Amino acid sequence: MGKRDVQEVNAGSMADIAFLLLIFFLVTTTMDTDSGLSRMLPPPVPEDQETPPPIKDRNVFEVLINSQNRLLVENEPMELRELRDAAKEFIQNPLDEEGLPEKEEKQIEYFGIYPVSKGVISLQNDRGTQYQMYLSVQNELAAAYNELRNELSQSKFGKKFDELEEDKQDAIRDIYPQKISEAEPKNIGGK
Amino acid sequence: MAKFRKKKGSGQQAINTASLPDIVFMLLFFFMVTTTMKEVALKVQLKQPEATELSKLEKKSLVTYIYVGVPQKQYQGTFGSEPRLQLNDQFSTVDDIRNYIVQERESMRESDRSKMTVSIKADFDTPMGIITEVKQALRKAQALKISYSARQVNQVPM
Numbered sequence: 481m482g483k484r485d486v487q488e489v490n491a492g493s494m495a496d497i498a499f500l501l502l503i504f505f506l507v508t509t510t511m512d513t514d515s516g517l518s519r520m521l522p523p524p525v526p527e528d529q530e531t532p533p534p535i536k537d538r539n540v541f542e543v544l545i546n547s548q549n550r551l552l553v554e555n556e557p558m559e560l561r562e563l564r565d566a567a568k569e570f571i572q573n574p575l576d577e578e579g580l581p582e583k584e585e586k587q588i589e590y591f592g593i594y595p596v597s598k599g600v601i602s603l604q605n606d607r608g609t610q611y612q613m614y615l616s617v618q619n620e621l622a623a624a625y626n627e628l629r630n631e632l633s634q635s636k637f638g639k640k641f642d643e644l645e646e647d648k649q650d651a652i653r654d655i656y657p658q659k660i661s662e663a664e665p666k667n668i669g670g671k
Numbered sequence: 672m673a674k675f676r677k678k679k680g681s682g683q684q685a686i687n688t689a690s691l692p693d694i695v696f697m698l699l700f701f702f703m704v705t706t707t708m709k710e711v712a713l714k715v716q717l718k719q720p721e722a723t724e725l726s727k728l729e730k731k732s733l734v735t736y737i738y739v740g741v742p743q744k745q746y747q748g749t750f751g752s753e754p755r756l757q758l759n760d761q762f763s764t765v766d767d768i769r770n771y772i773v774q775e776r777e778s779m780r781e782s783d784r785s786k787m788t789v790s791i792k793a794d795f796d797t798p799m800g801i802i803t804e805v806k807q808a809l810r811k812a813q814a815l816k817i818s819y820s821a822r823q824v825n826q827v828p829m
Contacts, residue, residue, distance in 0.1 A: 488689070489689075492688075494689075494691075494692030495691055495692045495695055497692070498692050498695040498696050498699060499695065501699060502695070502699050505699070505703060513727055513728070514727070514728045514731075514734065514790055514792075514818075514820055515725040515726065515727045515728065515820070515821070515823060516722075516725060516726070516728065516790060516791075516818035516819050516820040516821050517722060517724065517725060517726075517818065517819045517821060518726050518788075518816070518817070518818045519817055519818070519819065520815055520816060520817075521806060521809060521810050521814075521815040521816075521817055522810065522815075523810065523813070523815060524810045524811050524813075547798075560827075605799050605803075606799065607798060607799060607800030607803065608798050608799070608800065609798065609799040610795070610796060610797075610798065610799070611720055611793050611794065611795055611796065611797040611798070611799060611802060612720040612721070612795035612796065614799050614802075615720045615721075615722055615795075615819055615821060616720075616721075616722070616827045618722075618819065619722040619723060619724050619821075619827055620827070622724040623723060623724050626724055
């Protein structure tokens with residue numbers, strides 16, 4: 481026999497190595513799930529629309545951001561860290577004060593008749609405002625709403641808002657609707 | 672003829688499985704290459720802003736992205752250093768948004784079109800002017816569900 485037996489390399493473990501690699505890539509490739517602040521834009525205004533009736537001053541919480549990223553809340557300068565509590569107080573109006581928004585009695589599922597605030601948060605920014613600042617303000621306002629919803633949900637159902645059933649969440653959303661309106665941009669404070 | 676007959680007698684022959692790993696590797700490489708190919712190459716500098724009250728965007732097929740930021744270094748010669756929009760793979764202007772949205776909407780299933788979400792991925796340092804223009808363009812294009820993309824942190828910079 482002139483032919484020699486060539487020893488075969490044991491390739492049985494190659495498949496294991498390949499699988500190991502496959503699993504490694506599966507684990508390490510982070511499916512970068514996008515997260516963000518969700519908002520609804522108002523539909524475009526038809527040109528022949530009448531101007532809506534003005535909202536009472538006490539029902540509007542005015543937040544202005546200028547190009548230096550400074551806040552003006554209800555005509556008073558304010559720091560960002562104070563905004564959340566100010567917004568909460570405005571929405572809730574716990575003492576039914578004159579200067580804070582009116583309430584409207586509404587029939588709400590699970591709660592019966594409940595006074596719902598008529599307050600609207602109006603947000604206005606300058607063209608030069610930094611995006612981070614704008615988002616921080618939006619974030620604080622959203623946080624104010626979320627905290628109120630959580631507090632209510634804790635006291636009524638003993639659970640966090642996120643853990644509630646869909647219809648209970650809707651009921652709480654009816655009590656604390658997220659009303660953030662954005663005005664058309666203006667140049668506040670110059671460039 | 673004699674040769675064939677000889678083989679017949681030698682019983683069942685094992686199939687050589689040495690090429691099996693190669694097949695697995697081929698599959699692995701195929702998936703690795705195809706999954707990275709679909710990603711959009713970023714042409715703008717993007718450092719996402721930070722926020723705490725985020726919600727996740729569930730279905731990726733329903734999300735359309737708009738990138739806003741200063742062009743990256745290698746594009747600054749042609750496109751300048753002012754914040755620009757990037758739609759798909761190219762630099763665009765605010766006027767292109769409408770066509771882009773229409774196009775993206777067409778490519779969706781009809782039942783999904785109302786659930787379309789536009790994710791605005793903007794650099795944290797972008798001035799609001801361009802973002803407001805984007806928002807106005809989206810309103811005109813009837814893409815009203817938007818999301819300001821941000822990074823989850825425990826505390827926003829004050």
